[in-house]
Amino acid sequence: MRLLLLEDDLDLAAQVSAGLHRAGFAADHVATIAEADLAVTVTDYDCLVLDRMVADGDALTLVRQLRERGDEVAVVVLTARDTVEDRVDGFHVGADDYLVKPFAFAELEVRVRAVTRRRGRTRAPILRAGDVALDVPRHEVTRGGVLLSLTAKEFAVLEMLLAADGEVRTRTDLFEGCWDERTDPTSNVVDAVVAQLRRRLGPPDPIETLRGVGYRIRS
The missing domain is CATH 3.40.50.2300 (Response regulator)
Structure with missing residues (x-):
């Protein structure tokens, strides 16, 4: 946000x-x-x-x-x-x-x-895709019922991907929604956080990369 x-x-x-x-x-x-x-x-x-x-x-x-x-x-x-x-x-x-x-x-x-x-600008209280669940009010993420430890940026990126409900989020979408003006827009922060997020979530990888476009969550 x-x-x-x-x-x-x-x-x-x-x-x-x-x-x-x-x-x-x-x-x-x-x-x-x-x-x-x-x-x-x-x-x-x-x-x-x-x-x-x-x-x-x-x-x-x-x-x-x-x-x-x-x-x-x-x-x-x-x-x-x-x-x-x-x-x-x-x-x-x-x-x-x-x-x-x-x-x-x-x-x-x-x-x-x-x-x-x-105002309708936030997501449902709990977002899900497969066995991944993100509880917005509690600021918690679980996979298969196991509580995961995510950084604030990893949580924000995952929230945007889950809220997209299977639609693609471009790198620009993620950057503008999760980073502020102090971050260099030419940096690779989005890809770096997505890579970290994948490691936190573990296999099988629920994040699909669409080359040259962006990312989406597989349900």
């Missing part, structure tokens, strides 16, 4: 970004509303995590513009403003959730997953 974080406190942004990466999200960071508006025009994000008051204004203006353009991306607003009126303003313009600072990262993660699920 790919997220956009708008936060002009660079220390907090670094902490939140690190937490999102540990949770398996790909997260891009911007510090202004103008940068956020540009980012959403070039990248299809699953969720926006927006600090409400930043240097160039109130992020609710961006939410309003997105909704007026018909963009239904999930939005979680972060703010130090905790009055009922502030929260109501956020919901009125189209935000999906409102989290008051300071907050526990675990709560942010849960809220992001909840709003993307409501």
Whole structure:
């Protein structure tokens, strides 16, 4: 899942970004509303995590513009403003959730997953293909009933492949869905993670390679 974080406190942004990466999200960071508006025009994000008051204004203006353009991306607003009126303003313009600072990262993660699920941008709670099962809420993968230990990136790639339900996912699809802008798009990270994932899953190999196209999961 790919997220956009708008936060002009660079220390907090670094902490939140690190937490999102540990949770398996790909997260891009911007510090202004103008940068956020540009980012959403070039990248299809699953969720926006927006600090409400930043240097160039109130992020609710961006939410309003997105909704007026018909963009239904999930939005979680972060703010130090905790009055009922502030929260109501956020919901009125189209935000999906409102989290008051300071907050526990675990709560942010849960809220992001909840709003993307409501917006229809996340997968079914449990994805299956053959004897491979991926439990999204528990962040667990089993094969033949045996619990496997996967890295966050391996989990994210497997989730995208299983959610495709037998359809092919190109390397570009996987890269854009599982990595953020800090990763070199010319690198072989996708192939490397797929190779690691194959080793974790063990034989028989459930991942099919379509040369020059991408990958899919055999059912």
